[in-house]
Amino acid sequence: MDFLSFIHINQTASAPALDAKLVAEEIDKIFPSCKIDIRPPFKYEEKMIEQAKIADIKQPFENQPYQEQDGKVRMTIPLYDGFVMQKMFAEMIPTAEISLAHIHIIFTTILTCTFSEDDWRYHGRAVICGTPSIVSTTGIVEALAKPREFYLAQLLGGMAEDNDTLKKKFAGRFIDYHDEDKITAASINYALQAIFFFITGGEPFCNNKDCRLFNAHWQEELIYTIEKRTLCSHHRNLANKLPKGQPRAGRF
Numbered sequence: 001m002d003f004l005s006f007i008h009i010n011q012t013a014s015a016p017a018l019d020a021k022l023v024a025e026e027i028d029k030i031f032p033s034c035k036i037d038i039r040p041p042f043k044y045e046e047k048m049i050e051q052a053k054i055a056d057i058k059q060p061f062e063n064q065p066y067q068e069q070d071g072k073v074r075m076t077i078p079l080y081d082g083f084v085m086q087k088m089f090a091e092m093i094p095t096a097e098i099s100l101a102h103i104h105i106i107f108t109t110i111l112t113c114t115f116s117e118d119d120w121r122y123h124g125r126a127v128i129c130g131t132p133s134i135v136s137t138t139g140i141v142e143a144l145a146k147p148r149e150f151y152l153a154q155l156l157g158g159m160a161e162d163n164d165t166l167k168k169k170f171a172g173r174f175i176d177y178h179d180e181d182k183i184t185a186a187s188i189n190y191a192l193q194a195i196f197f198f199i200t201g202g203e204p205f206c207n208n209k210d211c212r213l214f215n216a217h218w219q220e221e222l223i224y225t226i227e228k229r230t231l232c233s234h235h236r237n238l239a240n241k242l243p244k245g246q247p248r249a250g251r252f
């Protein structure tokens, strides 16, 4: 089986606000030799996923307190260890599809995070690369920083300006939950990162601010790459160099 012949797009049952068909079409343009399919919702046991939940963001996964005993910890948006989730999801993929011929990308609203040993805490992530790759639409909204002025206004505004007023003021400069167009476009970028993770042997990011693989830390940087809608020449060449597969039997 050829390397990267199939790309499977899945969504978890809690369907994120994104257009999977558009994601598939855009990937198809860049990797025309791959067969891309959109699969029915990826189902998992709620109980299973709860085992990946983080109660204390300042402790690595193996030191997480038992959540039943720790009633004090309440996070506004629950966080889940992305790599623990990935391991659970991988076990649900048919063995025949666990090979470098298949790339699995799961879109979810679950907020994935990874533990960083640099500052010894968990950070929200928009994408977890691997098998399967997980793209978190909540991560797109929450894990990337909004404009500095947004936070400043939030601090200075106090009670005077509620969140909605602030969001209106900064419209277009950040991504919100209901913003399906931007979330879809951002999801395409992260899906591409997940694919390039395999092509490059683990280096999904680009230093070029114009490139869709740029590792944006600010939503404004991400919006900029969304508007550019382009890969840098280096990454375009890598995509074009992929061996051409058999003509495809069908489209998504």
Ligand SMILES: [Zn+2]
Binding pocket: 206, 207, 208, 211, 212, 213, 214, 231, 232, 233, 234, 235
């Ligand atoms: Zn690039």
